Amino acid sequence: MPLPEAPTVAAVTPEALRSALRQRNGRRGQLKGRQPDDAARAEVLALLPGLDSTNAPPRDRLIEHLHGLNDRFGALFQRHLVALAALMRLSMAHVHEVASFYHHFQILPDDQAAPRLTVRVCSGLSCQLAGGAALLQRLQGVLGEGVQLLPAPCVGRCEQAPVAVVGQAPVVVADAAAVQARVQQALADPAAARHPVAPGAATFDPAARAPCAITSGDTDLAPPWVGLAAYRQAGGYQLAADLATGAVAADAVLAAMTDAGLRGLGGAGFPAGRKWAIVRSQPAPRLLAVNLDEGEPGTFKDRTYLERDPHRFLEGLLVAARVVGIDAVWIYLRDEYHGARAILQQALAELQAAPPCPLPAIELRRGAGAYICGEESAMLESIEGKRGEPRLRPPYIAERGLFGRPTLAHNFETLYWVRDIVQRGPAWFTGFGRHGRRGLRSFSVSGRVRQPGVKLAPAGITLRELVDEFCGGMADGHTLQAYLPGGASGGMLPARLADVPLDFDTAEPPGRSQGEASPSGGGGELGSPPGGTLKSHGCFIGSAAVVVLSQQDSVRAAAVNTMQFFADESCGQCTPCRVGTAKAAALMAAPRWDHATLDDLAVVMADASICGLGQAAPNAIRCVQQYFPEDV
Ligand SMILES: Cc1cc2nc3c(=O)[nH]c(=O)nc-3n(C[C@H](O)[C@H](O)[C@H](O)COP(=O)(O)O)c2cc1C
Ligand code: SF4
Numbered sequence: 312m313p314l315p316e317a318p319t320v321a322a323v324t325p326e327a328l329r330s331a332l333r334q335r336n337g338r339r340g341q342l343k344g345r346q347p348d349d350a351a352r353a354e355v356l357a358l359l360p361g362l363d364s365t366n367a368p369p370r371d372r373l374i375e376h377l378h379g380l381n382d383r384f385g386a387l388f389q390r391h392l393v394a395l396a397a398l399m400r401l402s403m404a405h406v407h408e409v410a411s412f413y414h415h416f417q418i419l420p421d422d423q424a425a426p427r428l429t430v431r432v433c434s435g436l437s438c439q440l441a442g443g444a445a446l447l448q449r450l451q452g453v454l455g456e457g458v459q460l461l462p463a464p465c466v467g468r469c470e471q472a473p474v475a476v477v478g479q480a481p482v483v484v485a486d487a488a489a490v491q492a493r494v495q496q497a498l499a500d501p502a503a504a505r506h507p508v509a510p511g512a513a514t515f516d517p518a519a520r521a522p523c524a525i526t527s528g529d530t531d532l533a534p535p536w537v538g539l540a541a542y543r544q545a546g547g548y549q550l551a552a553d554l555a556t557g558a559v560a561a562d563a564v565l566a567a568m569t570d571a572g573l574r575g576l577g578g579a580g581f582p583a584g585r586k587w588a589i590v591r592s593q594p595a596p597r598l599l600a601v602n603l604d605e606g607e608p609g610t611f612k613d614r615t616y617l618e619r620d621p622h623r624f625l626e627g628l629l630v631a632a633r634v635v636g637i638d639a640v641w642i643y644l645r646d647e648y649h650g651a652r653a654i655l656q657q658a659l660a661e662l663q664a665a666p667p668c669p670l671p672a673i674e675l676r677r678g679a680g681a682y683i684c685g686e687e688s689a690m691l692e693s694i695e696g697k698r699g700e701p702r703l704r705p706p707y708i709a710e711r712g713l714f715g716r717p718t719l720a721h722n723f724e725t726l727y728w729v730r731d732i733v734q735r736g737p738a739w740f741t742g743f744g745r746h747g748r749r750g751l752r753s754f755s756v757s758g759r760v761r762q763p764g765v766k767l768a769p770a771g772i773t774l775r776e777l778v779d780e781f782c783g784g785m786a787d788g789h790t791l792q793a794y795l796p797g798g799a800s801g802g803m804l805p806a807r808l809a810d811v812p813l814d815f816d817t818a819e820p821p822g823r824s825q826g827e828a829s830p831s832g833g834g835g836e837l838g839s840p841p842g843g844t845l846k847s848h849g850c851f852i853g854s855a856a857v858v859v860l861s862q863q864d865s866v867r868a869a870a871v872n873t874m875q876f877f878a879d880e881s882c883g884q885c886t887p888c889r890v891g892t893a894k895a896a897a898l899m900a901a902p903r904w905d906h907a908t909l910d911d912l913a914v915v916m917a918d919a920s921i922c923g924l925g926q927a928a929p930n931a932i933r934c935v936q937q938y939f940p941e942d943v
C-alpha cells in the first residue's frame with residue numbers, strides 16, 4: 312500500500328514567520344496595542360535624537376532613555392512610554408515591566424500632573440536611629456502643593472543622618488525647618504534641587520596615611536576632588552602607562568594582586584587576583600562591569616572615595632582591564648549618587664582627553680533605585696536594559712555574563728586599591744591587620760558613635776577597637792548595646808561580642824557566599840581567635856557597614872527595619888523571599904514574636920531563595936532570637 316504523501320514543510324526563520332503573520336493580520340511593522348501619537352513621538356525624539364534613524368536601536372539603553380524622560384517630564388507618562396517602545400522596537404509590555412521595576416521611575420496616566428518636586432526621607436536604620444521617622448512625620452502635609460514626600464531606603468549618607476533628599480540635593484543632619492527651606496529654594500530656583508559639586512583641585516592619598524579615619528563626622532556635601540593634573544603630578548597613571556608599554560608585565564601585576572590577598576570588597580570577598588586569572592582564561596571578548604551600586608544600608612565607603620579621588624579608581628580599572636584582556640567596561644552607579652556621577656563624568660572626560668594609554672570603551676550607566684541591582688547578576692541584567700532580577704548559576708558570570716560574554720565584576724573599592732597595592736607592593740597591604748587577619752578594610756561606621764565616617768582600619772579589628780581608636784568612642788550619653796557588622800544583611804551582635812575580629816571568616820571563600828557561587832569554590836574557616844568569628848556567631852562582614860546601637864535603641868525595631876527593607880527590595884522572582892520577607896516583617900512588628908512561624912520562614916528563606924538577599928534576610932531574626940530573647 313502506498314504511503315500517504317507527506318505535507319510539504321517550508322524551512323522558515325522566526326523573523327520570516329513573524330513578518331508573514333504581520334502581513335496576514337494587515338498590521339505590517341506595527342506593534343500591538345496603543346499606537347504612539349505624533350506629539351508624544353516628537354517629544355521623545357527631541358530628547359533622544361537619532362532613535363528613529365536606526366533600524367536596531369540598542370535595547371540595553373532602555374533605562375538610560377527612561378531616565379531622560381523622567382528627568383525632563385518629572386515622571387514617565389504613558390504616551391511617552393508608548394512612543395519610546397515603538398521607536399526602540401520593543402513591546403510595550405517590556406517597557407512597562409522595566410519601568411515599573413525601579414523605584415525612581417513613576418509611571419503616570421497622561422491626564423495626571425507630575426509632582427513639582429519630590430522629597431525623599433531616608434528610612435534606613437542609621438537615619439531611623441537619628442530620628443528619620445519623626446522627620447518624615449513632621450514633613451507630612453507641610454511642604455506645599457504638588458510636592459511629593461516619600462520614604463526611601465538608605466541613600467548612602469548614613470554618617471550624616473538623618474538625611475532627606477530634595478530633588479537631587481541632600482539635606483544632611485536634617486530637621487524639618489532645613490528641609491522646608493530647601494524645598495522653598497528649589498521651587499523658586501531648580502538649581503537648588505541639584506547636587507552641589509566642588510571643582511577638582513585637591514590631593515588625597517589615603518594609602519599614605521593608613522590606617523586612618525578618612526572622614527570623621529563630616530557633613531560636607533561637595534568635598535574638593537583630585538583632578539587629572541594633580542593625580543598625575545603625584546605619580547598617577549604611571550602604572551597604567553607602564554603596563555601598556557610593557558615596562559611593567561601583566562603577570563607581575565597579577566602576582567602582586569594575588570600575593571596581597573585583596574578580597575572583593577563588595578561583600579562576597581572573593582580574592583581579586585584569582586578572579587582576574589579565571590576571567591583571563593576565558594575566550595575573548597571579555598567585559599568588565601564595575602559595581603558602584605552601594606545599596607547595602609549603612610554603606611557609604613565607595614561614595615566617600617569616589618567623590619574625592621576618582622582617578623585612582625579609574626587607574627585600577629585600566630590596570631585590571633589590561634591584565635585581564637578586557638574589551639569594554641560598564642560602570643553601574645547608583646542613581647542616588649548625583650554628585651559622584653557628575654565627578655565621574657568629569658574625570659572620564661579628563662581621562663579620554665589625555666589618555667595615559669590606549670583606553671577600552673567605558674560606559675557609565677545609571678541605576679534607578681533598586682537595591683537588588685547591587686547583586687552582580689542583577690546588575691548585569693540592569694545594564695542590559697532589563698528588570699534587575701538575579702540570574703540562576705551556573706553559568707557563572709566569569710564564563711557567561713554581560714551580553715553572554717565572560718565578565719569580570721568588581722566592586723568600586725576593590726579596583727580603587729589596585730594602584731597602591733602594585734606600586735607599594737603586596738607586603739605594604741598585608742603588613743596591616745589584627746587578630747590573625749591581613750590587609751586594610753574601609754569600614755563605614757554610623758549610629759551612636761562620636762565621629763561616624765569611613766575608617767580605613769586593619770582587617771580583623773574588633774568593634775571595640777574600631778569605636779575607641781577611630782570613632783572617638785561612643786556618642787555622649789550612649790553605651791554600646793548592639794552592632795551590625797555588615798549592614799542590613801550581616802546580622803546583629805550584642806555588646807558582649809564586641810571583641811570579635813571584623814573580617815571575612817574564610818581563608819578562601821566558600822562555594823556560596825552571600826548567595827553567590829564562586830567560580831571555583833573551595834575554602835575553609837580561619838582559625839578561631841578568642842572572640843570567635845563573625846560566622847560562628849551567625850554574622851558576616853559583607854561590605855563592612857558597621858551600625859552601632861546604644862542602650863537607648865530598640866534591637867527589635869532595628870531588626871524590623873532591616874526586614875522591612877528586604878521586603879521592599881525583594882525583586883519578587885522567588886516565592887520564599889517575596890512572601891517570606893513580607894510575612895516576617897509583619898510578624899516581627901508584633902510586640903511578642905511568633906517564634907515557630909518565624910523559624911519556619913527563616914529556614915525556607917535561607918535554603919530556597921535564589922540570591923543573597925533572601926538567603927541573608929533571616930540573619931536579623933536569628934540574631935535577635937539568640938542574643939536578645941528578652942526583647943521579643
Ligand atoms: C543582595 C546583594 C546586594 C549586593 N550589593 C552590592 C553592592 O551594592 N555593591 C557591590 O559592590 N557589591 C554588591 N553585592 C556583591 C556583588 O554581587 C558582587 O559580589 C561584587 O560586586 C563583586 O565584586 P568584588 O569581588 O570586587 O567584591 C551584593 C550582593 C548581594 C547578594
Ligand atoms: S532571593 Fe529575593 S531578591 Fe533574590 S531572586 Fe529571589 S526574590 Fe529576588
Ligand code: FES
Pocket residue numbers: 433434435436437438439464465466467468469470472474608609610
Ligand atoms: S543614609 Fe539613611 S540609613 Fe544610610
